[in-house]
Amino acid sequence: MPSLTHSRPKVLVPEKLSPDGLALLRTTLDVQERKGLSPEELLEIIPSYDALLVRSETKVTATVLQAAKQLKVVARAGVGVDNVDVGAATKLGIVVVNSPSGNIGAAAEHTIALMMSMARKIPEACSSLKDGKWERSKFVGVEVKGKVLGIIGLGKVGLTVARIAKGLGMTVNALDPYASPAAAASVPVTLVSSLPELLASADFLTIHTPLIASTRGMISDAELALMKPGARILNVARGGTIDEAALLAALDSGHLAGAAIDVFTSEPPEQDSIATKLIAHPRAVVTPHLGASTVEAQENVSVDVCEQVLEILKGSLPRSAVNAPIILPEEYQKLQPFVHLVEKIGSLYTQHYASLPGGSMARNTFDLVYHGEVASIGNTKPLFAALIKGLLAPISGEEGFNINIVNAELVARERGIFVSEQHSRDPQEDSSYSSLITLIARPPSRASSRAPDASDSSNGAPQLQHQRIISGTCRGGQPLITRLGRFEATFEPEGTLLICENYDSPGKIGVVGSILGREGVNINFMTVAPVSSKLTTNGGTGEAKLTKSDSGVVLSDDSILGKKEALMILGVDRVIPLQTTTDLVKEGGVLSACAVTL
Numbered sequence: 001m002p003s004l005t006h007s008r009p010k011v012l013v014p015e016k017l018s019p020d021g022l023a024l025l026r027t028t029l030d031v032q033e034r035k036g037l038s039p040e041e042l043l044e045i046i047p048s049y050d051a052l053l054v055r056s057e058t059k060v061t062a063t064v065l066q067a068a069k070q071l072k073v074v075a076r077a078g079v080g081v082d083n084v085d086v087g088a089a090t091k092l093g094i095v096v097v098n099s100p101s102g103n104i105g106a107a108a109e110h111t112i113a114l115m116m117s118m119a120r121k122i123p124e125a126c127s128s129l130k131d132g133k134w135e136r137s138k139f140v141g142v143e144v145k146g147k148v149l150g151i152i153g154l155g156k157v158g159l160t161v162a163r164i165a166k167g168l169g170m171t172v173n174a175l176d177p178y179a180s181p182a183a184a185a186s187v188p189v190t191l192v193s194s195l196p197e198l199l200a201s202a203d204f205l206t207i208h209t210p211l212i213a214s215t216r217g218m219i220s221d222a223e224l225a226l227m228k229p230g231a232r233i234l235n236v237a238r239g240g241t242i243d244e245a246a247l248l249a250a251l252d253s254g255h256l257a258g259a260a261i262d263v264f265t266s267e268p269p270e271q272d273s274i275a276t277k278l279i280a281h282p283r284a285v286v287t288p289h290l291g292a293s294t295v296e297a298q299e300n301v302s303v304d305v306c307e308q309v310l311e312i313l314k315g316s317l318p319r320s321a322v323n324a325p326i327i328l329p330e331e332y333q334k335l336q337p338f339v340h341l342v343e344k345i346g347s348l349y350t351q352h353y354a355s356l357p358g359g360s361m362a363r364n365t366f367d368l369v370y371h372g373e374v375a376s377i378g379n380t381k382p383l384f385a386a387l388i389k390g391l392l393a394p395i396s397g398e399e400g401f402n403i404n405i406v407n408a409e410l411v412a413r414e415r416g417i418f419v420s421e422q423h424s425r426d427p428q429e430d431s432s433y434s435s436l437i438t439l440i441a442r443p444p445s446r447a448s449s450r451a452p453d454a455s456d457s458s459n460g461a462p463q464l465q466h467q468r469i470i471s472g473t474c475r476g477g478q479p480l481i482t483r484l485g486r487f488e489a490t491f492e493p494e495g496t497l498l499i500c501e502n503y504d505s506p507g508k509i510g511v512v513g514s515i516l517g518r519e520g521v522n523i524n525f526m527t528v529a530p531v532s533s534k535l536t537t538n539g540g541t542g543e544a545k546l547t548k549s550d551s552g553v554v555l556s557d558d559s560i561l562g563k564k565e566a567l568m569i570l571g572v573d574r575v576i577p578l579q580t581t582t583d584l585v586k587e588g589g590v591l592s593a594c595a596v597t598l
C-alpha cells in the first residue's frame with residue numbers, strides 16, 4: 001500500500017541487517033539505513049516511515065510508535081521482541097513480525113561453543129598464549145561427555161541444543177511446562193517437573209526461555225545454591241533471567257566453576273555495573289549478544305522479515321505476526337477476495353445510509369452472515385477486521401485506514417460496534433452464487449430510549465423491506481454487490497457511484513443524465529435494480545404503511561399502491577457535489593440520491 005505522502009513507502013533500518021533481505025525491498029521501497037540513531041533522533045524521523053526493521057538494539061517504545069504517523073509494520077529480524085512495545089503497536093494497528101526460526105541453529109551452536117569453551121578454558125588459554133605464555137597445566141578442563149545438561153525452556157533453541165548435546169554424549173534433562181512430550185522423547189530428553197530437581201541434577205545448566213514475568217530473575221541466590229558445587233551455567237537467551245549479582249557471588253565463592261554469558265540485563269552493560277564485574281570475572285566466558293550473529297542466520301532472518309514487510313505493505317497477512325491471529329496461508333488465499341468484498345460492503349453501508357437520522361452508526365449492531373462456500377471457512381478474523389475498517393474508514397480519516405486484523409476488535413469495542421458473525425446453513429437467498437455475504441444492521445433495541453424511526457417495526461418485528469441490508473459475492477475474484485436494501489442490485493462496488501431511488505417511470509434516466517451533464521459529470525455505466533422479487537411488501541404482513549424510503553425520503557402511499565420503485569446505480573467519473581444530489585431530488589424528481597466512493 002503506498003504511503004500518502006511518498007511515492008515509494010519508506011523503510012527505516014537503524015541496525016545492521018543482512019543485505020539479502022534489504023535487496024528484496026529496494027525494488028519497490030525506499031530503504032534508508034541509518035545506524036547509530038539516538039532515541040531522540042529516532043523519535044524525530046519516525047513519522048515519515050511506513051516500516052521499521054530492527055534487531056535487539058533499537059528500543060521501539062510506545063512513544064516511538066505513537067510518533068510514527070504512517071507506520072504499518074515493525075519487523076524484528078530475529079526472535080525476541082522484548083525491545084518492542086507490542087501492546088502499544090497492537091493498539092495502534094501496527095503489525096509486529098519476527099523471524100521465529102531463522103537463527104535457531106546459530107543460537108544453539110553458540111550455546112554449544114560457549115559450553116565447550118568454558119569446559120576447556122579456551123578463551124583464557126588463547127589469550128595466555130597470545131601474551132607469549134605457555135601454560136599447559138593451568139588450563140586443564142573437563143569433558144562434557146557423560147555429564148548432565150539441564151535445559152530450562154525446551155523450545156526451538158532448547159531442543160536443538162539438546163540434540164547436539166546428545167551427540168556429544170551428554171544426558172539431557174529439561175524443565176518446560178509447555179514442552180511437547182513427543183518432541184522431548186524424540187531426542188530423547190527427560191522432562192523433569194520442578195526447577196529444584198533440574199538444578200540438583202545438572203553439571204551444566206542452560207537457559208532457553210523468553211524473558212517474561214515467569215522467567216525474570218528465575219535463577220537467583222536460592223536456585224544457584226541448589227546446583228552441584230562445581231557446576232557451570234550458560235545464558236544465550238535473555239539477560240534478566242539470571243540475577244547477575246547472585247551469579248557473580250556464586251562465581252566469587254567458587255560454588256560455580258564457570259559461567260558462559262551472551263546476554264545481559266542491560267545491553268551494552270552500563271559502566272561499573274554488576275554486569276561489567278561479571279564480564280571481567282576470570283571464570284566467566286562472555287560474548288556481546290552474538291548468539292544470532294552468523295552469516296547464515298542473518299541472511300535467514302533478514303530475508304524472512306523483509307518478505308513479510310512486502311506482504312504487509314501490499315495489504316496481505318504476514319506469516320509470523322506476533323500480534324495478529326495465525327491464519328494459515330491456504331485459508332488466507334481463500335479469504336482474500338472476500339476481505340475486499342466485506343470492506344466494500346462496510347464502506348457502502350456507511351456512505352449509503354449516512355443520510356438517515358442519526359447517521360449511519362445510529363445502528364451499531366450488525367449481523368455478518370456467511371452463506372455457501374465462504375461459510376465453511378473457520379477463521380474469519382480478516383473478514384471481521386475488513387468490516388470494521390469499511391464501516392469506519394469513510395468517517396474517521398486516518399484512523400479508519402489503520403484498522404486491520406491486529407486492532408479491529410479493540411477499535412470496534414471502543415466505538416461500541418457489535419458484530420455477530422453467522423455461518424449460515426440455510427439455503428441461500430440467491431443460490432446462483434456459490435458464496436454470499438450479507439450485512440444486516442439490526443434496528444435499535446425497543447428498550448432504547450430513542451423514539452423508533454419509520455424503518456423500525458410497525459408490529460414489533462422488523463420490516464424486511466426496511467432493514468438496512470447489503471449482500472455481495474465475488475465474481476472472478478472481484479467483489480460484486482447483489483442486494484442493496486430491498487433492491488436486487490447487481491453492480492461492482494468500485495469508483496464513484498451515484499445511487500438514486502426513483503419510481504420506475506419513462507424519462508427518469510434522461511432527466512438524471514441531463515442534470516449530471518450540466519455539472520460536467522460523465523456516466524461510465526448504469527444499472528437499474530428492481531425491488532427484489534423475493535420480498536413482499538411489508539415483509540409479508542400484507543399491510544401497506546411505509547412512510548420512508550431506505551434513504552429517509554418520505555414516500556406517498558402511491559409508492560406502495562401503484563408505482564413501482566427501482567434503484568438506479570450510475571458509475572461516474574468524478575466526485576459528485578452535494579448540491580448536485582440535492583438538485584437530482586428537487587429537479588429530477590428522484591426519491592433520493594446519494595453518491596458513494598468505493
Ligand SMILES: NC(=O)c1ccc[n+]([C@@H]2O[C@H](COP(=O)([O-])OP(=O)(O)OC[C@H]3O[C@@H](n4cnc5c(N)ncnc54)[C@H](O)[C@@H]3O)[C@@H](O)[C@H]2O)c1
Pocket residue numbers: 079080081100103104107152153154155156157158175176177178179208209210211214215236237238262263289290291292293
Ligand atoms: N542470544 C541470541 O542471540 C539469541 C538468538 C536466538 C534466540 N534467543 C533467545 O532464546 C530464547 C529462546 O528462543 P526460542 O526460539 O527457542 O523460543 P521458543 O519460544 O521456541 O522456546 C521458548 C520455550 O521456553 C518455554 N518457557 C516459557 N516459560 C517458561 C518457564 N517459566 N519455564 C520453563 N520454560 C518456559 C516455552 O514453553 C518454550 O518452549 C528467546 O528468549 C530468544 O529471544 C537469543
Ligand SMILES: O=C(O)[C@H](O)COP(=O)(O)O
Pocket residue numbers: 055056057077078079080081103289290291292293
Ligand atoms: O532474539 C533474537 O533473535 C536474538 O537475541 C538475536 O538478537 P540480534 O538480532 O540483536 O542479534
